[in-house]
Amino acid sequence: MSVVARQGFKYSIIGYIGFLLGTFSIFIFTNNLEFYGTLRYIMPTAEMLVPFVVFGISYSNVKFFNRVDQDGKRQNMLSLSLAAVLINFILFLAVFFLLPYIFPGFKNMKAWKIKEVILPLTLMLSFCAIFNKYISNYKRIVVSNIFDNLFPKIANLGAFLIFIFLVSHYTEASPIPEKAALMFFFGMFFLMFVGYIFYTNKLEKITLDFSTDYFKKDKLYKEFAAYSFFGFLGTFGNYLAINSFMIGEFLGMEENGIYSILYALISLISIPQLGLFNISAPIISKNLADGDMEGLDKFHKKTSLTLYFLGAVLFSCIMVGFPYLTYFMPKSGVMLREYEPVIWIWGSAVLVDLATGFNGNIISLSKYYKFNIIVMLLLAGLTISLNFYFLKNTDLKLIGIALSTAISLTTYNVIKIAFNYFMFKVSPLSIEMIFVSIICTLAITVAIVLPNFDNNFINLMYKPAVVSDLDFYWELFHQSLPA
Numbered sequence: 408m409s410v411v412a413r414q415g416f417k418y419s420i421i422g423y424i425g426f427l428l429g430t431f432s433i434f435i436f437t438n439n440l441e442f443y444g445t446l447r448y449i450m451p452t453a454e455m456l457v458p459f460v461v462f463g464i465s466y467s468n469v470k471f472f473n474r475v476d477q478d479g480k481r482q483n484m485l486s487l488s489l490a491a492v493l494i495n496f497i498l499f500l501a502v503f504f505l506l507p508y509i510f511p512g513f514k515n516m517k518a519w520k521i522k523e524v525i526l527p528l529t530l531m532l533s534f535c536a537i538f539n540k541y542i543s544n545y546k547r548i549v550v551s552n553i554f555d556n557l558f559p560k561i562a563n564l565g566a567f568l569i570f571i572f573l574v575s576h577y578t579e580a581s582p583i584p585e586k587a588a589l590m591f592f593f594g595m596f597f598l599m600f601v602g603y604i605f606y607t608n609k610l611e612k613i614t615l616d617f618s619t620d621y622f623k624k625d626k627l628y629k630e631f632a633a634y635s636f637f638g639f640l641g642t643f644g645n646y647l648a649i650n651s652f653m654i655g656e657f658l659g660m661e662e663n664g665i666y667s668i669l670y671a672l673i674s675l676i677s678i679p680q681l682g683l684f685n686i687s688a689p690i691i692s693k694n695l696a697d698g699d700m701e702g703l704d705k706f707h708k709k710t711s712l713t714l715y716f717l718g719a720v721l722f723s724c725i726m727v728g729f730p731y732l733t734y735f736m737p738k739s740g741v742m743l744r745e746y747e748p749v750i751w752i753w754g755s756a757v758l759v760d761l762a763t764g765f766n767g768n769i770i771s772l773s774k775y776y777k778f779n780i781i782v783m784l785l786l787a788g789l790t791i792s793l794n795f796y797f798l799k800n801t802d803l804k805l806i807g808i809a810l811s812t813a814i815s816l817t818t819y820n821v822i823k824i825a826f827n828y829f830m831f832k833v834s835p836l837s838i839e840m841i842f843v844s845i846i847c848t849l850a851i852t853v854a855i856v857l858p859n860f861d862n863n864f865i866n867l868m869y870k871p872a873v874v875s876d877l878d879f880y881w882e883l884f885h886q887s888l889p890a
Contacts, residue, residue, distance in 0.1 A: 428557070428564070435567065436668060437668065437740070439567070439574075440664030440668075440742070441661045443668075444655065444659070444660030444664030444666075445655075447651055447664065447667040448654075449525055450528075451645075451652055456499070458642040463636055463638030463641075464537065466634065466638030470634050471484065472484075472541075483617075492534060495533075517655055531599070535599060538603035542607060542610065551603075554602055561595055569584070570585060573587055637780060640784065641779060641780045642783075643783055646790040646812060649794065654805070654808060662805060665743060666749075666805055669743070669749050669753070673725070676722050676725070676757045677718070677757060687706075695772060704834065707765070708836075711835035718761040722754045722757075723871075723874045730747065731870070752813050753813060759820055762840060764835040766835060769827055769831065769833065775826075785818075785819065790811060790815040793810070794808060797811055853877065854873045
């Protein structure tokens with residue numbers, strides 16, 4: 408087995424372990440939605456600020472690696488990248504602390520009140536982003552995945568358990584439990600940063616070199632800066648971080664906790680998408696290079712249909728099982744059931760995203776890669792605008808956020824479908840998707856009208872099982888038909 412294949416296999420294993428850890432943690436987090444919401448506010452807010460500190464430099468560490476490698480200037484690039492991030496962070500701090508003088512209301516925002524955690528975390532994550540991309544040049548992705556996937560989940564779970572334990576030993580008004588929990592939370596990310604340093608040093612001994620002569624030669628720094636800027640523009644599509652930040656600011660930490668739990672459940676639908684790009688990228692690149700648009704179209708349709716079918720089955724199971732699952736969530740089950748429409752709306756948008764397959768990857772690997780930046784900016788702008796509208800002008804709360812996400816994500820995908828069709832004559836859509844939708848709708852209807860038992864665990868097990876059996880029997884029947 409090649410290095411790439413071994414790394415890909417291990418990468419997938421780590422991804423699934425992280426997913427299972429996050430899924431099972433849901434039942435623990437429902438014990439205190441407000442503190443969980445605080446944790447889920449801090450991390451996405453820091454993630455939103457990281458692009459302004461990194462400014463796309465991490466992507467340039469991949470783009471220019473082969474060039475600096477040939478000239479023996481790898482350590483020079485890494486050193487200057489880390490220095491640039493530190494300088495950017497200092498400038499960012501200056502702007503951050505000047506904002507209250509320009510916008511006095513900024514001091515009332517939660518981002519300001521928790522800045523002692525958010526700002527250092529932003530710096531740690533920014534440094535980690537540089538190391539992450541730099542390490543990827545060595546085709547080593549497993550350790551990075553452990554840092555990026557498992558460490559945040561351990562940080563959330565560990566901090567939450569510390570908080571719950573200390574709350575039982577102190578009065579609820581005491582700040583000690585929250586401070587201790589947040590210290591552990593930040594400590595895990597600091598440990599991740601130190602881990603990145605040690606692992607990078609293991610791959611190649613770090614020798615700091617801050618000389619600027621090499622990058623001044625032939626004005627390489629201009630190319631580096633230009634590519635970094637385009638990378639920076641392409642990082643604004645993180646609608647999940649935008650949602651967490653705006654929910655925390657406008658609705659509160661408890662609602663943010665509910666949102667995070669619902670997102671964890673909805674992310675089940677996206678399981679089939681794990682590793683899709685790594686598998687499809689070489690095929691897409693070859694088809695584009697050969698000009699084989701017919702082959703690319705067939706592959707696109709086949710992959711999209713498979714993703715849509717598997718996602719639709721999982722979505723159907725979640726829809727019929729969710730009401731019964733909430734009975735096993737202490738204290739918070741009633742609140743989660745009130746927001747069941749979020750599952751329907753948001754889940755449907757994720758299904759549309761799955762149905763479009765690797766639309767974005769086709770654009771990224773083509774000469775039109777800059778178009779992705781435009782639609783990412785559109786996604787971010789539309790998400791913020793719609794979130795603001797629903798939060799300020801309606802009483803829909805999290806349902807409004809779900810509608811906002813569904814509208815912006817669907818618009819984002821429709822634009823990419825149209826672009827790929829007109830530029831490459833390829834489309835992910837096929838008539839079979841209509842049949843999948845009909846069968847899943849029928850399966851959900853059958854499961855709903857089936858009798859309920861007094862035991863919610865039995866309902867939770869047998870109703871999703873009925874849905875999955877009906878869907879997969881249809882798929883077997885469909886596969887047996889002549890082409």
